Amino acid sequence: MPTHTRTPLLRFPAVFFLVVLFARAAAADPPTLSGTVTDPSGSAIAGAAVVLRALDSGRWQTATTNNEGYYAFVAPEGRYELEISSPYFETFHQTELVLVAANPTRMDVKLCLESRAESITVVEEAMIPDPSSTQLGQDLAEKRISSVPLKGRNFADLRW
Numbered sequence: 001m002p003t004h005t006r007t008p009l010l011r012f013p014a015v016f017f018l019v020v021l022f023a024r025a026a027a028a029d030p031p032t033l034s035g036t037v038t039d040p041s042g043s044a045i046a047g048a049a050v051v052l053r054a055l056d057s058g059r060w061q062t063a064t065t066n067n068e069g070y071y072a073f074v075a076p077e078g079r080y081e082l083e084i085s086s087p088y089f090e091t092f093h094q095t096e097l098v099l100v101a102a103n104p105t106r107m108d109v110k111l112c113l114e115s116r117a118e119s120i121t122v123v124e125e126a127m128i129p130d131p132s133s134t135q136l137g138q139d140l141a142e143k144r145i146s147s148v149p150l151k152g153r154n155f156a157d158l159r160w
Contacts, residue, residue: 031099034072044069048086
């Protein structure tokens with residue numbers, strides 16, 4: 001009979017051990033996402049804005065890269081979208097990023113330079129000569145000519 005009463009007691013430590021093991025696995029480290037942001041030459045981009053959006057709940061977290069271009073998030077398990085932006089660089093988008101507990105995710109990103117297309121348009125009306133006249137210029141009034149600053153009003157002081 002004593003062996004009958006011992007059997008449940010021997011099972012209790014085994015069950016307790018399994019419960020603790022599963023509880024520890026359930027309370028494992030939360031998912032993390034980290035990485036570095038660099039330019040095409042591999043130099044770190046400091047101050048880049050990093051946004052992590054949960055696709056299921058719509059919640060989001062923001063971070064800014066440090067001087068080494070490093071960012072990090074701790075977030076619940078789920079599906080996410082990652083967006084990284086910095087002035088003069090194209091914005092990076094990664095969708096369907098899945099974060100799992102006890103499995104750190106590393107996402108190093110190389111941002112491409114932003115392509116800018118600038119154009120300058122100069123619009124000027126061309127002087128169209130009057131075919132009925134041989135005059136190519138215009139007459140200047142005496143008052144306008146005398147208002148031109150000349151030292152001593154001597155034409156020889158003009159230099160080309």
